[in-house]
Amino acid sequence: MIALRSAHNSIVFNTINNKLSIFHWGALLNEGELGSDVIAATTRAVSHSHWDQPTTADVMREHSKGFIGHPTLEGHRNGQAWSTHFELVSETHTTNSLQATLVDDHAKLSLVLTYTLTPDGVLTINADLTNSGDTGYVLNQYVHWLPLADQAAQVMDFTGRWSHERHPQRRDISYGLTTREEREGRTSHDYTIAQLAMTKNANFSSGEVWSMSVAFSGNSVHHVEKTQFGDQSIGAGELFLPGEIIIKPGESFTIAPVQASYSACGIDGISQNFHSTLRKRTHHPTNIRPRPLTLNVWEAVYFDHNSEKIKALADVAAEIGVERMVLDDGWFHLRRNDRAGLGDWVVDPTVWPNGFTEIIEYLNTRGIEFGLWFEGEMVQIDSDLYRAHPEWILHEGDRIPALQRNQLVLDITHPGAFDHVLGQVDHVLSSFNISYIKWDHNRILNDAGHLGQAAVHNQTLATYRLFDELKRRHPGLEIESCASGGARIDLGMIEHADRFWTSDNNDALERQTIQRWTSLVIPPEMLGTHIGPTRGHQTGKTTELSFRAINALFGHAGIEWDITETTAHEREILKSWAALYKEKRTLLHSGRSVRIDYPDSHAFLYGVVAHDKSEALFAFMQHLMPSSNFSPKLRFTGLDASSQYRVRLITEVGAPRTLQVGNITWGEGVVLSGAALESVGLQPPTLAPENGILISLIKQ
């Protein structure tokens, strides 16, 4: 047996009879804890009406070995070599990785599988498939699978649509496949971000949880399967369109990786494993610099660009303490509305006669950086680019794909189209002091073909290449990945982008759920969380500023509001909120995310606790009318039980509306032990719906 171990979990492989199988994936098993009798203790007999010999699980789930559930690999060579039988020929391993080579001499395929477990418990599975035959091999599917322990009883995944991303659905694991497919050619608003399997009563802080996510930004599939034998497993992979992947003789194909994790301490354990792992990357944004407070002008001006208005916004932004201002859609050739211009990435002299030099200087002298919006994978019929190269669109046959937001997808797998976008964007970035771009992607890919063959896979890789090349040419460049809000947030894009626009919905109540679940695997400092206007542009609802301010604090904070219209009082709050964000961002962007299972489902209680437990910041957010006259006490976990904490209400975000006479008695500050805060708790005020409070806990 070969075991890979992290601080929180382990995976144990078996390599007998030329097979690679996974014996255990879950709780941490230390050296020697399995014992030599474990195989005898777990071996099954033969089932009635089944194979004469017991079958053992294999990472390659194949009919030829007696596996009759959903397979790992499917493909063929012109109808031949359709059934595979891979055998393990070699393996090498260390304490945190295993690389195995498997070969099928008949199908003429070989596979190099690599399992890598980070010290914080995230497992990445990579695979490279080589065609050693002399005909093309059509790869229909490749799904990475991991076994689930028998006690996994439920599956939780996430669904969504525009402005309503990442909504959980939880159901019992039943026989057969539970599947989530995404076929939008981009990650999708509906992308599950992670598929979770969990024990029956698992919650944020207890129970066992297994997760798996495809680390890729194209089409995807996530499964949980329970077979007639009672075996359960979780699987995920890229979803290929018909004929999309044909591996030429002698060539290899890199399968999109998956990332998986196991937590013995609830859903938050999964988040902690991912957040800690991702934060150790040298290119993780907070390892480069603190995340600047951002103002995006989209909802303030939309397409109505005019330098006087932008300067007026900059003046207020400077007063508030904004550090970066992003000029959104509407600055380039022909782009006065959403019907024209995509594809022509040149500054439009009718709106910006002197380019951006003057406005950037105006901002920079006020201590504000400049960021700019692009949507480089798109083109519009009314654009110089389309007029010159109508063939540079993803399409099939003579059909023009259905339009979405009046736009088509530029086929950047075409070298000419790729060079065009790279060249124009590079030129803009080289001409002005721009260190940040917001990169949008506002349509679904349909009929996404290149010269007659489905091209989502190659288009996705071309986007990654484009981002990487822009960063190579412009060291320090940060890229925000946006796709009509949160339609391209995934563990593949996270290696190429530095921030995600979490949702187009800036209504703080709606954002509560969206942010809670997007940060399941994405560290909050990579999620754009902006204070929207008093009346939300998406929902039309009005929301208290304090509620919006608290909501926006738990991420990469920003503002998306016409702040020239704010009252003096609102500006004062924005100012103190901005100062608070700057004071607390190290904690917010490095601490452990804690979500409490609060007894009243009409409210959320969550926060961030410093890793050394010296400090914490919690939000109590009342979503709907409190269920009782007095809300359940706030019981905080993750603190040091034996230490004393000074607890106080943070007032810099403005006051909430309450439904009680008088104030809470601890607001000015009380001292309580971590144990008392966890087991007794704090009486919150009874808050009106869509109101919240922010609580600081500092170790004495």
Ligand code: DGJ
């Ligand atoms: C959709 C994005 O999600 C918005 O934030 C904004 O950038 C618009 N596109 C601009 O067209």
